[in-house]
Amino acid sequence: MKTEPSALITRFIAAMNAQDSAAYLALFHPEAYVHDEGHGHQGTEQIRGWIEKAWACYQPQLVLQEVLSTGENTAFLGEVSGTFPGSPIVLKHELEVKDHLITELKIAP
Helix, strand or coil: CCCCCHHHHHHHHHHHHHCCCCHHCCCCEEEEEEECCCCCHHHHHHHHHHHHHHHHHHCCCEEEEEECCCCCCCEEEEEEEEECCCCCCEEEEEEEECCEEEEEEEECC
């Protein structure tokens, strides 16, 4: 039986695809850490800069492929398409969650 996406995953994907900064950042703890493409982004202001730059440069869209786990250690596979070389690509998103907020996000192939 497939695992259904949590509300957090659903909101994450919706905010990502809508390019809604307020909704996206509301999912993160103020001191959250994001790992993506070999770079780290600490706190919501750095996360805002990272995601808004990605949206402006690549217009990414995320489609859920598979939920791997939910809860404090949430993980899912998502197909990301956009205006970047190699699009589309399936990426694993690993989220550490505490009190319903993302404290850490790792994105990798």
